[in-house]
Amino acid sequence: MKSETIQLLTPQNWKAYQLIDSGGFEKLEKFGDFILRRPEPQAAWDKSLTDEEWQNRANAYFKKDKGSQEKGEWLVKKGMPDRWYMPYKTESLDLTFKLALSSFKHVGIFPEQANNWDFITEKIAKMPVKQPKVLNLFAYTGGASIAAKSAGADVTHVDSIKQVISWSRDNMEASKLDNIRWVVEDALKFVKREVKRGNIYQGIILDPPAYGRGPDGEKWVLEEQINELLKNVAEILDKENYFLILNMYSMGFSSLIVENLVKCSFSQKLNHEFGELYLQDEFRKKLPLGVFYRFASQ
Template sequence: MQDRILSLSPGVWKDYELIDTGGFEKLERFGEFIVSRPEPQAIWDKSMQDSEWKKLAHAHFAKEKNNPEKGHWEQLKRMPHNWQIGYQNEEGLDIKLNLAQTSFKHIGLFPEQAVNWDYIFSTIKRSPVKNPKVLNLFAYTGAASVAAKAAGADVTHLDSVKQVVTWSRHNMEASKLDGIRWIVDDAMKFIKREARRGNKYQGIILDPPAYGRGPDGEKWVLEEQINEMLKTCAEILDPKDHFLLLNMYSLSFSSLIAVNLIKSNFGEVKNPEHGELYLQDKFEKKLPLGIFFRFSSF
């Protein structure tokens, strides 16, 4: 098993482009609109001048001084608050995703995850189980859930925030799909109940935040709770036919941490892959955007 770094090939996704990075910011195109927003990993210099960024961008996210995760969008050119883009791949995945300017600098998707949408889609297509049960934890706005549903899975989508679950439903409907099971709950509480019930899933997708809160204020701290969560996931993952995908975005995490977590909780797994996710800008600078571990029995 070797460490890998994964990224979409430039130009493959027509509706997305990472134009430039640096100065703790990134400049991106989503469909026909270009936005600039904070990026703590981009500690190098920009390749383009600030004046060029401002000339290109439709909107810029300005951080609050006391809270770098909050702020407001400065509109530099006319653009809608909500818009939609598509994602397609050569294997037949074709989904629509709704975007919006939020007060937390996010717009509704993480583009580096597209390589994992591809993995989810192709892995489910290979599954010997018809309509495999897939659980997406910390599912956010549900691009992975929609990709799994498009491949024919019976999908359970869980997030602690009702608004993003509603956003996910809109993504499903925009992609002309239906039948995803929506759950607003604390992820740890839910999987422990599933383990007690003896329920099994052929696929589990986890993309936990570094910090978070459940719907009733339950505290989530990645390094304190991810081991316990994976231990419980091992109880509910089908021992014969299965896949698991783990993403973690933390500035202090190495992919070796994911390797140790998986080995500790699942033992030896089939077809393991682990490493870093990144996106490459037009100037060939590679922006690291988290670590992953994924494995599949089929």
């Protein structure tokens, strides 16, 4: 298996999104018609635009609560809606996402993941399987789920938060799709049960957080449980026609750690890729936004 070269991947087709500037532990982004200013712990360098330019251009600014790394409130200018829609269109995909200003600085989409949506679409199209079964774990608002569904897959979407499942359904309907299977459950519990049932999937997508809670209070700690989860996932991934995507946002995990984790659990040998996902701002500064590992049979 040749996977020694670490890849740096950024979306090529995300016309409605733009990272304008980054630095000073913040990022200035354009989502469709609106520009947002948000905290970004990875942006340790200087901004290229002045603070005045950031302030003038932003339609909304996220102010963190004192002592919190995530929670806070949005300060919005006149005309900034609580929610709006943004397209992702390529030759193969025509998706629409509902965006909203959450109290945890998120807006419902991770733009760097567009590269993986294209990968999913390509791999499903190449599979000699009529309707590949795809499992999306820690699925959040379902970007990967609706990409897989749009490509013709039978999709199971698993997340532990009911409100996020509702948001995902909105994205499915806005993209004129239907019949995704929604599961509100702890991801590790669900996978273990699928192993016992003998269910097999042709595609599996994992996007685990560093920390989390299941619907019944189950504790998720990435460093402690990711190895066990991957071993179980390996039991339900098809051995002949398959693809797997693993994303990680934990700042303590390098792409080499992710490579070792995957190689220890999976016997599949074809088309391995690993490295970092990033977004590039208008001044060519690269903002790292997680590591990935993916492979496929085609």
